[in-house]
Amino acid sequence: MTELNETGAILKARFGRKRAQSRLLLGSPPAPFVLRSGLPQLGRTIEAEIIPRLVMAHGKSAVAGMPVVVTENVHDAAEFAEMILGPENDRAAEWIQSYRDRGLPLETIYLDLLVPTARHLRHLWMDDERDFADITLGLWRLQQLLRDFSAAFRNDLTVRSADFRVLLTPAPGETHDVGYMMFGLVLAGEFFRRDGWDTWIEPDSAATGFIDTVRTQWFNVVEFFANSDKKLDDLASNIRMVRRESSNQDIGVMVCGPAFTERPELVLLVGGDAVVSDMSKEASQARHVVSLLTDRR
Secondary structure, three states, X not given: OOHXXXXXXXXXXXXXXXXXXXXXXXXXXXXXXXXXXXXXXXHHHHHHHHHHHHHHHHOOOOOOOOOOOOOOOHHHHXXXXXXXXXXXXXXXXHHHHHHHHOOOOHHHHHHHHHHHHHHHHHHHHHOOOOOHHHHHHHHHHHHHHHHHOHHHHHHOOOOOOOOOEEEEEEOOXXXXXXXXXXXXXXXXXXXXXXXXXXXXXXXXXXXXXXXXXXXXXXXXXEEEEOOOXXXXXXXXXXXXXXXXXXXXXXXXXXXXXXXXXOOOOHHHHHOOOEEEOOHHHHHHHHHHHHHHHHHHO
């Protein structure tokens, strides 16, 4: 049995398949973001013990040859996903740098390559084509790539100090898919940080720590990510609680994810202020929400 499969077997035996998935899929968020709540001891255990074992199990080797263009073709995402999952994973940063050397901005690379790759990894897991431990490692490596290129990404534009703070969190009931969700939160945080925002991530909006953060910290905007529309009542309740308990009584609420991009009118049902349909523009959209709520007073 390989080290990777052995780790997965240990988790399955200890917690059961579904509980093991939720624990291992927590991943390890990149350092530039604030992660205050959500099973801190488990997070430390994963970072200190599980992830290093998975990385060692996959190994590293450098292989020459890189693509010239980035497209949203599913085959490109699948190829990059296999690289991320396999022993040639250290090529990923070189691959991204090769695009940059050809003049492509990181924004294009993130949206046209990393996002489809994360989506492809999620489908591999949901279709039982790859073990959940493999997918966790892949999503964690995508987060590491965002971390590696974070400074360069911010330098792609002239960053202006926004003096704004945003709280990014999954919608209630999304913790079963938290590995994929964390990648989305971290990526959104990169776009906000590039625009000068202070970014705070909470991995579980149903946890006590989330509402404590809302009460004790000042945020101009909170953004909820939802992959499905199955828990919209819970989200609506959570949004009402945020507005009631927030230290900023004019806090803006934005929603993001397939549940809303496919049916943007649902934002009215849950009590939000705006739907994010383009991640590259969400920081400016958040500024607009703040401006509207401030002028309303």
